[in-house]
Amino acid sequence: MKRAIKLTLAVALMMSATSLFAQKFGRINTQEIIMNMSETKEMQTTLESFAKELQDQVESINVEFNNKRQEFQKNYNTYSESVRQLKEKELYELQQRLEDYSQVAQQDYQKRQNELLAPIVEKARAAIDKVAKANGFMAVFDISTGAIAYFDEATLTDLAPQVRAELGITETPAAETTSK
Incomplete structure (x- = not known):
């Protein structure tokens, strides 16, 4: 009787160990994927234009301040x-207005960046989810966040090529071309 229980336990342990090793794990560098998406390039162009508008406004206030300061210094003795x-x-x-506007401009820039980046991140995550589900992965580790202390890279499958294909990204990052 004891032998039958031991045998049953041994079989159960082997089956659970076998099912654990049958699970698929993957890795991906989400940051790299997002940086290679065409939407990110469009976002960067939009942000550069927005930053230029903000900078032009700061420069305009700065020019006004400098002109008034020069006039003040020039005519100081006559006033x-x-x-x-x-x-x-x-x-x-005017100096206070310049400082206040600079702070508001930085906040506006950050807010605009977050607004533009959110749908890009969501699209990348959706593609990662789709590829992972379609290929039966139990877990996919994002190596760009540095959240994993250790992993055996040889046992993980890199999903980046499939996610790039899903997103229509044709460029291969420089890091991949030099390592092959």
Whole structure:
């Protein structure tokens, strides 16, 4: 009786161990995939244009400030005390406006970047999910986040070529071409 239980347990353990080894695990560098998507290139162009608009506005305020400061310095001795104080206050307020606008511009840029990046990330994740499900992967590790302390790279399948194909990316990253 004990022998039958031991035999049953041994068979059960072997079956569970076999099913564990039959699971498929994959790896992918999501950041690399996103950087190679055509949508990312479009996003970068849009962000560059947006950044230029913001920079032009900052530059415009800066030019105004510099002109007023030069005028103030040039005419300092001709101003009465009350006019001098008024001009100093005006310069201070303009400098404060420049600093405030610079901070708001940075926040607007970050917000715009996040708005444009969100659908790209979602599209990449959807493609990864589709490829992983279609190929029966139990788990796919994203190596771009550095969340994995150790993994045996030889036992994982790189899904990047299939995800690139799913997304219609034809370029091969430089890192892959030099390692082959």
